[in-house]
Amino acid sequence: MKSNMRKVIPLLPRVNYKKAVRGIAKSVVIGIVIVIIVIGAVAAIELTSHRTTPPSVTNTSTTTTTPPPVTGNVTITYFDDLSQSEASVMQNVIIPQFEKEYPNIHINYVDEGATDIVKSVEELELSGNVGPVIIGEDNLVIGELLNGNYLMNLTPYTSEILQNVSLIPSMVSLVKYEQSVYHGEFFIPLRGNIPLVWYNATLFQEMGITPPQNWSQLMQVASEIKAKTGVAPIMFQGHGGASTYTELYQWMVQAGGNPFLFNDSGDVLAFEYLYNLSNYFTPGYVHGYWGSYKGLLSGEYYMIDYQWPYIYSTMASEGVNMSHIGFYPGPVGPANGDHLVGGDVLAIPKGATDIPALIDFARFLLSTQVQRDFIIYLSWPAVNQQAYNNLPSNISALYKAEEEAMSNAFFREPVPWITVWGQIADKVFDTIIVDHAPYSQIPSILGQANQEMYNYLVQNYNTTVAQQYEQGVYGPLYG
Numbered sequence: 432m433k434s435n436m437r438k439v440i441p442l443l444p445r446v447n448y449k450k451a452v453r454g455i456a457k458s459v460v461i462g463i464v465i466v467i468i469v470i471g472a473v474a475a476i477e478l479t480s481h482r483t484t485p486p487s488v489t490n491t492s493t494t495t496t497t498p499p500p501v502t503g504n505v506t507i508t509y510f511d512d513l514s515q516s517e518a519s520v521m522q523n524v525i526i527p528q529f530e531k532e533y534p535n536i537h538i539n540y541v542d543e544g545a546t547d548i549v550k551s552v553e554e555l556e557l558s559g560n561v562g563p564v565i566i567g568e569d570n571l572v573i574g575e576l577l578n579g580n581y582l583m584n585l586t587p588y589t590s591e592i593l594q595n596v597s598l599i600p601s602m603v604s605l606v607k608y609e610q611s612v613y614h615g616e617f618f619i620p621l622r623g624n625i626p627l628v629w630y631n632a633t634l635f636q637e638m639g640i641t642p643p644q645n646w647s648q649l650m651q652v653a654s655e656i657k658a659k660t661g662v663a664p665i666m667f668q669g670h671g672g673a674s675t676y677t678e679l680y681q682w683m684v685q686a687g688g689n690p691f692l693f694n695d696s697g698d699v700l701a702f703e704y705l706y707n708l709s710n711y712f713t714p715g716y717v718h719g720y721w722g723s724y725k726g727l728l729s730g731e732y733y734m735i736d737y738q739w740p741y742i743y744s745t746m747a748s749e750g751v752n753m754s755h756i757g758f759y760p761g762p763v764g765p766a767n768g769d770h771l772v773g774g775d776v777l778a779i780p781k782g783a784t785d786i787p788a789l790i791d792f793a794r795f796l797l798s799t800q801v802q803r804d805f806i807i808y809l810s811w812p813a814v815n816q817q818a819y820n821n822l823p824s825n826i827s828a829l830y831k832a833e834e835e836a837m838s839n840a841f842f843r844e845p846v847p848w849i850t851v852w853g854q855i856a857d858k859v860f861d862t863i864i865v866d867h868a869p870y871s872q873i874p875s876i877l878g879q880a881n882q883e884m885y886n887y888l889v890q891n892y893n894t895t896v897a898q899q900y901e902q903g904v905y906g907p908l909y910g
Contacts, residue, residue, distance in 0.1 A: 505788040506537045510548045511567035512775070514722065516745055518542050520808045529795050536788045545569040549576060552780050556581050563785035565792060570774045571849065573618055578847070583779040584615035588786070592619065592793045597816040621796065622811040623774035625836050626681065626737035628761035629724070634660075634733050635757065642759050646704055649736070649762045653711035656733055664733040665708065666723055667716040674720040675860055676853040678737055680843050681771040685764025689906040691844075691852060693859065693884065694877040697766060702863050702873050709864050717865060728755060737761060743829055744810040758829065760836040769839045769907075774812075841907040851887055855880050 513521060518540070526538045543551060548568055555561045556579070568576070576582050585592065630642060638659060643649040656664040668674040682705060683690040688697025709716075713732035724742040726732045728751065740758075747753055760768065777796065779789055795801060802818035805811035810829070813819060822830075843849070859880045862868050868876060881901075888897035899905065 504535050504537070505563055505785045506539055507563045507565060507785070507788055507792055508539045508541060509565055509567070509792070510541045510543055510551060512545050512548060512569060513542055514741070516748070517741070517809055520804075524808060525796075525801060525804060528801070529792060532795070533788075533791055536791065538792065545572040546575075548572070552576055552581055553579065555780060556782065559782070561780050561782040561784065563788055564783050565777065565779050565789050567621055567775050567777055568618075570620075570776050571843070573776055573778060575847065576778065576780075577617060581781055582617040583781045583783060584617060585619070585779065586615045588790050589616050589619075591790050593797065594794055596794070596797045596799075618776040618778040619793070619797070620814055621775050621777045622805065622814075623772060624739055624812075625770050625772050625833060625840065626678075626739055626761075627758045627832055627836060629727060629735040629738050629742070630757045631727055631733040631755065632757035633755045642757060643762045645762050646764055650708060650711075653708065653734070657711055660730075660733070662730065662732065663711050663713050665711050665713060665716070666719050666726060666732045666735045666738075667709075667712050668719045668721065668723065668737075669712070669716040669860065669865065670718050670720040671857050671861075672720075673850075673853065676856040677771065677773075677843070679856055679860060681737065681769075682764070684769055684771070684841060684907050685767055687764070687766030689903050690856075691846075691884070691900065691905050692903060693855070693880040694874065695903075699874050699877055700765065702859070702877065703870070705864055706867075706870055706873065709867070740829060740833065741810045743826075744808065753825075759832050767839065769841050770836045771907075772837070772840045772842055841909050844905050844908050846905055848888065848891070852884060855883055 509526075511518075511521065522540050526540060530537060541551075545568060548566055549572055552564075552566065555564060573582075628642070634656070635641070638655065640652055640655060643652045653664055656662070668678045679701075680690045683698045683701040686697040686701035686704065688695050688699075688701055690698060692698060713719075713726065715726070715731065721739055724735060724738060724746065727735060743753070743756075743758070746756065760770065762768075777793055779786075779793075783789060797815055799815055799817040802813035802815040803822075806813055806818060806822065807826070810826075846852075859876060862876055863873055885897050885901055888900050
């Protein structure tokens with residue numbers, strides 16, 4: 432993962448996102464992921480819209496374009512936001528398959544962070560010389576490109592892209608919904624993600640303990656492990672940035688809060704609980720992020736609460752005996768056990784050239800074999816129904832955990848000021864958890880954070896948006 436950060440030409444106030452990672456889920460629940468992905472992208476544009484129920488519509492497109500076959504040599508630039516191991520599979524397995532099938536098309540893979548991809552597309556659009564470009568982009572960030580009017584309407588090419596692709600039923604209806612909202616189709620869901628709790632199964636067996644099912648049990652199990660081993664057992668993603676505020680968001684929702692507000696009763700409850708739980712955080716939690724997992728077997732810590740499922744395939748590829756690793760949806764909070772879902776979409780910048788080659792590549796990425804490879808090699812979810820047929824039995828346990836987690840899933844509404852919220856959340860986390868401010872000050876610290884967010888919206892948007900924020904209009908989206 433690269434750490435370089437570049438200044439972004441702002442479409443709307445924002446700061447850079449850090450990379451996200453991918454998870455895996457059964458086809459029966461992938462529809463939940465896709466529902467939330469598309470609703471989230473809609474919400475990024477329509478600030479005053481909230482929890483809109485997709486209307487029953489029919490596809491009103493009357494024009495379908497079949498691009499001519501590619502005859503000359505073409506080099507496609509493909510932007511995506513992948514970890515090192517994911518990029519390795521993409522470059523050494525997936526892309527060579529495509530180039531073998533289409534020998535006159537070469538893929539120039541460019542790995543960038545989500546907001547760096549936005550920056551690159553903006554620069555291409557401003558230059559007036561886009562070229563053959565296709566992107567895989569975070570569903571939270573895609574709204575910035577839609578707001579900038581930088582994405583091509585794919586409606587004329589949808590049937591060609593989805594040729595021989597059996598989409599899950601919910602995806603079919605959502606394609607129609609996207610067209611009804613945007614009067615076109617500007618992105619296609621590619622993958623989803625959901626976090627799980629991971630633990631050292633060997634230690635749990637030796638101690639005769641079971642994975643905690645609620646917050647009270649989590650505190651008790653952490654105490655027992657520390658007493659037995661002398662090790663603070665929990666890794667938390669406390670590095671800062673998207674890793675931290677994404678995890679905080681789910682904790683606050685499970686406590687019954689609206690994380691955007693910072694200071695409602697559920698938010699306060701979540702921080703009070705984490706304040707006490709932090710007594711059992713491994714010292715390295717301040718460096719914890721989406722890539723943390725190696726200490727799980729080394730004895731540095733014994734639980735990761737939470738982490739993305741991509742680490743399953745990563746650990747397996749490193750020769751880890753996966754029978755020593757346990758995973759499950761995690762303990763249920765005081766209000767619910769709901770899980771945050773993320774994901775990525777495919778899009779083509781407006782003005783891109785060599786459309787036939789781009790369509791060939793998009794269709795290839797959605798094909799049964801490639802989507803199946805995504806599942807097996809990368810623990811990414813498939814949007815192509817046929818990719819789930821006859822999968823290896825060794826990953827069935829992961830599917831079961833994902834299915835359970837996705838049974839109650841929500842999406843973090845991608846408001847354009849979400850990373851400003853994240854900056855404030857980072858400061859709150861540092862003050863309350865890292866610096867361990869007095870417990871009695873937690874409500875006032877969160878109240879100050881709420882006021883800071885409100886003031887920002889007044890100054891950078893308008894009082895209407897700020898008042899809607901204060902009234903709780905913006906919050907978790909349920910599909």
